Amino acid sequence: MLRFIHCADLHIDSPFKGMRNTSEEAAGELYEAPFKAFRNAVDLAISEDVDFMIIAGDAFDSKEKSLSARLRFHEQLIRLRDKGIKCFYCCGNHDPLDALAREMKLPDNCIRFSSGEVECFRFEEGDVAADIYGISFGSAAVSENLALKFKRRDLSIPAIAVLHCNVGSTAHEPYAPATLDDLRAAGMDYWALGHVHSHCVLSKAAPAVVYPGCIQGCSPRETGVHGCCLVSIGDDFAADIEFHPLDVIRFMELEVLIDSCDDILDIISTLISALEDSASLSDGRGSVFRVTLVGNSNLDGELRKGGCVDGILKEVRERLAHLRPLIWLDHISLMTAGEYNLEELRKAEDFTSELITIYDTLCADEDIATLLGTELDGVYSRWGASLDSADAVRCRELCREALHMTLSRISGGGGA
Numbered sequence: 001m002l003r004f005i006h007c008a009d010l011h012i013d014s015p016f017k018g019m020r021n022t023s024e025e026a027a028g029e030l031y032e033a034p035f036k037a038f039r040n041a042v043d044l045a046i047s048e049d050v051d052f053m054i055i056a057g058d059a060f061d062s063k064e065k066s067l068s069a070r071l072r073f074h075e076q077l078i079r080l081r082d083k084g085i086k087c088f089y090c091c092g093n094h095d096p097l098d099a100l101a102r103e104m105k106l107p108d109n110c111i112r113f114s115s116g117e118v119e120c121f122r123f124e125e126g127d128v129a130a131d132i133y134g135i136s137f138g139s140a141a142v143s144e145n146l147a148l149k150f151k152r153r154d155l156s157i158p159a160i161a162v163l164h165c166n167v168g169s170t171a172h173e174p175y176a177p178a179t180l181d182d183l184r185a186a187g188m189d190y191w192a193l194g195h196v197h198s199h200c201v202l203s204k205a206a207p208a209v210v211y212p213g214c215i216q217g218c219s220p221r222e223t224g225v226h227g228c229c230l231v232s233i234g235d236d237f238a239a240d241i242e243f244h245p246l247d248v249i250r251f252m253e254l255e256v257l258i259d260s261c262d263d264i265l266d267i268i269s270t271l272i273s274a275l276e277d278s279a280s281l282s283d284g285r286g287s288v289f290r291v292t293l294v295g296n297s298n299l300d301g302e303l304r305k306g307g308c309v310d311g312i313l314k315e316v317r318e319r320l321a322h323l324r325p326l327i328w329l330d331h332i333s334l335m336t337a338g339e340y341n342l343e344e345l346r347k348a349e350d351f352t353s354e355l356i357t358i359y360d361t362l363c364a365d366e367d368i369a370t371l372l373g374t375e376l377d378g379v380y381s382r383w384g385a386s387l388d389s390a391d392a393v394r395c396r397e398l399c400r401e402a403l404h405m406t407l408s409r410i411s412g413g414g415g416a
């Protein structure tokens with residue numbers, strides 16, 4: 001039985017994009033997270049005594065790898081070498097095999113695929129054998145379909161292909177785009193892919209096509225569990241795929257209902273218990289939250305006043321600062337409304353219902369981004385700011401916020 005670890009997208013040295021005003025302590029723990037997750041992968045490889053490890057690209061977040069990142073990556077590969085475990089590594093768009101990368105020497109148990117042509121290495125130890133095919137990105141933006149370069153040579157032992165590529169995901173850059181049929185045509189048993197950051201099995205068999213996902217979420221958008229796959233290939237060359245979590249900090253999105261809160265202090269304590277409850281489910285890992293406050297409340301108007309949400313955020317962070325494992329509140333959004341029933345107000349055929357209709361019409365307009373963008377650009381530029389991305393989703397959010405601010409004021413919900 002052939003057994004190996006398939007991981008990808010380690011993103012060592014990740015800057016954790018999208019997080020703002022993170023405390024020094026929280027930033028420090030986040031920086032360490034990908035290193036620790038990789039160490040967890042190596043621990044798993046050693047405790048499971050696998051035949052080898054595969055890293056399917058984006059080992060580093062940036063091609064300008066810091067010295068510490070390189071040394072610590074190296075250190076983990078040495079741990080594998082000391083246990084006689086080989087590592088097959090192909091480079092992806094974040095860590096392309098350019099002149100800078102070539103300078104980075106790797107321990108001799110780590111085989112890095114070159115760019116240009118697919119290479120094939122035969123793994124043979126005792127009675128297990130496999131051919132491992134792979135190719136690296138030579139530069140960041142590879143638009144060529146690299147999957148078409150793979151062709152199985154030998155049918156007598158399992159064939160594994162290692163590639164960083166995009167198979168049909170619109171959420172990731174379309175580098176080395178390929179279809180499932182392109183992969184099938186190569187005649188492999190297992191495609192060890194990298195690039196897509198959430199774990200997914202695109203095909204279970206003939207061949208198995210697998211994204212293990214990143215080993216550690218790298219931004220608040222990468223919520224949920226992250227890890228690697230422990231793969232066993234039996235005599236029939238069919239793959240058995242077991243997912244193992246490796247992440248040390250988990251990103252979560254949470255809705256917190258504030259219906260029954262009487263004042264802002266009450267909202268703060270409700271928030272804190274909701275965060276503590278959710279954090280307790282993450283098995284001793286750190287947690288980073290993005291929270292949406294929901295519900296009908298007469299505090300809606302007050303919440304929407306400038307500085308109120310920031311004040312809550314600051315207070316919650318301070319009260320949670322001493323806790324370990326880390327609980328960090330990254331962001332609070334408001335989806336609350338005043339103590340009125342929007343559906344009833346909409347039916348009333350009066351001034352308020354007309355006002356709601358104006359907002360409804362605007363939100364339903366496909367060109368909302370263009371319509372609002374021009375108006376908002378003027379406002380934002382006066383503040384010396386800019387609307388980062390005047391996309392339709394953000395514009396609809398702003399519209400909804402404006403509607404509720406207006407309704408709270410009209411209904412005297414404390415916002416006047």
Ligand SMILES: [Mn+2]
Pocket residue numbers: 009058094195196197
């Ligand atoms: Mn990646």
